[in-house]
Amino acid sequence: MRLFSFIQNGRKSIGVLCKKDSNEFVDLCATNSSIPADLYGLIAIDPQFTKAKEALSNPNAVIKNIADIQFDILIDRPGKIVCMGLNYADHAKEGGNARPDYPSFFLRGPSSLASHQARIIRPKVSDKLDYEAELAFVVGKKGRNLTRENALDCIAGYSIFNDASLRDYQRKTTQWTIGKNFDQTGGFGPWLVTPDELPLGAHGLQIQSRLNGAVMQNANTKDFLWDVVETIVLITECMTLEPGDVVITGTPAGVGYARTPPVFMKSGDICEIEIENIGVLRNSIEDQT
Incomplete structure (x- = not known):
């Protein structure tokens, strides 16, 4: 999987590419509201990215295009x-x-x-x-x-x-x-x-x-x-x-x-x-x- 942090309309979220070289991605937070809005938070509770895998295979997943978002710092406040x-x-x-x-x-x-x-x-x-x-x-x-x-x-x-x-x-x-x-x-x-x-x-x-x-x-x-x-x-x-x-x-x-x-x-x-x-x-x- 390829996960990233992004901002759209002032809202932080996490994306995961639908395919390796695709411009389309699943908005994890829009698909599953229990997923934290930053990768640091997601890794803390789900380091195997089980929730991300489930969202990626969800037939009702919210699909977006990379052209429509702003990338955020991948891990914006790492401990070190x-x-x-x-x-x-x-x-x-x-x-x-x-x-x-x-x-x-x-x-x-x-x-x-x-x-x-x-x-x-x-x-x-x-x-x-x-x-x-x-x-x-x-x-x-x-x-x-x-x-x-x-x-x-x-x-x-x-x-x-x-x-x-x-x-x-x-x-x-x-x-x-x-x-x-x-x-x-x-x-x-x-x-x-x-x-x-x-x-x-x-x-x-x-x-x-x-x-x-x-x-x-x-x-x-x-x-x-x-x-x-x-x-x-x-x-x-x-x-x-x-x-x-x-x-x-x-x-x-x-x-x-x-x-x-x-x-x-x-x-x-x-x-x-x-x-x-x-x-x-x-x-x-x-x-x-």
Whole structure:
């Protein structure tokens, strides 16, 4: 299934595509009023999406068209957004880093998120807004000290993230947090794809970023230094992953700051992140007013 958050006529709801490449979807909340109006709430009570499956097969389901709605942030208020850095050897190398012994973890806040088709905002204080294509996954089941054998059981689904970063602010300190948390810089969506539609652990998927149609990054999730299973094991050594949490898994080589000359996103640009069998996350870039 492919589930997404949307707004129509001021009302929040959840949609599920009728078919993988269809523009038609079932409005879950209009079909079943007991379904929460946000994915965070639905995952909390129904991580297997039983209600969504029932609505999808309901002959009286309310069918709508994607052209008529506005996408909302997929998980708009996650409890935590755990991000990885340096999870591709080629990206670590282009940043002047040796292959790390341990990934760089940092956190994003909810105010940094932007929905599919929304604007990513370049702030007034910097012109060094960079793109980063990343695989995301959303937690559906609480877990601590998970193992290789049970790590994937905690995943509700996979999505796409653009970890847009203000490079000058990222490098003001040894901690990356400030450069990764400007308001409305993290594109997230368009939908949550359930694990049954993808290879185990989302392994072997092509991942690509395009800026105004030009390919900037082109890699594959098989190139992870720490795959999804290992990532979950490492994180849950430290903290409990809870339903609705989001994990961002790192970006490959080809980012703008490492190019000669550097390439940064500016107002009017269109940035697309595509992951095989998941979809395309598309955001325009606009200067802060």
